[in-house]
Amino acid sequence: MLQIKPYEPFHLHATATLWLASWRSTGVTLAEEVTYDDLAARIPVEIAAQWSAFLAWEGDTLVGLLALKPATSCLDQLFILPQAQGRGIGAGLLDRAKREMPDGFWLRTVAANAGARRFYERHGFRHTETVADARLGHEIAIYRWPA
Numbered sequence: 001m002l003q004i005k006p007y008e009p010f011h012l013h014a015t016a017t018l019w020l021a022s023w024r025s026t027g028v029t030l031a032e033e034v035t036y037d038d039l040a041a042r043i044p045v046e047i048a049a050q051w052s053a054f055l056a057w058e059g060d061t062l063v064g065l066l067a068l069k070p071a072t073s074c075l076d077q078l079f080i081l082p083q084a085q086g087r088g089i090g091a092g093l094l095d096r097a098k099r100e101m102p103d104g105f106w107l108r109t110v111a112a113n114a115g116a117r118r119f120y121e122r123h124g125f126r127h128t129e130t131v132a133d134a135r136l137g138h139e140i141a142i143y144r145w146p147a
Contacts, residue, residue: 007053111139
């Protein structure tokens with residue numbers, strides 16, 4: 001049974017491990033440049049900067065990460081453990097995001113991440129634009145909900 005709970009600092013290792021595994025599973029070349037240490041260092045910084053983070057658990061196994069930035073109506077991160085994908089965990093986390101930000105929100109994903117783009121479109125998100133990432137230059141697809 002899936003349980004979604006708020007992130008706690010003692011979940012740092014499990015969260016960074018899941019985030020890295022999921023990001024690398026996308027096959028996006030950019031993901032190979034990120035390390036566990038990068039993500040483990042980033043999580044507390046993002047939490048301090050007002051991330052509202054939730055973790056999806058199946059028993060004692062962490063299977064999903066949802067990170068929101070409510071101040072800017074942004075779904076900032078959504079990652080599912082690769083071996084747990086396709087079981088409705090992402091949809092459950094999207095439902096949580098919709099409850100947390102009922103007036104709507106936006107998200108971005110690497111334009112080359114075709115799987116993520118299909119997932120968001122299947123769940124009623126509207127692709128509004130594609131822009132260049134200001135720091136790294138790769139293309140970013142912007143989506144909005146409600147569509």
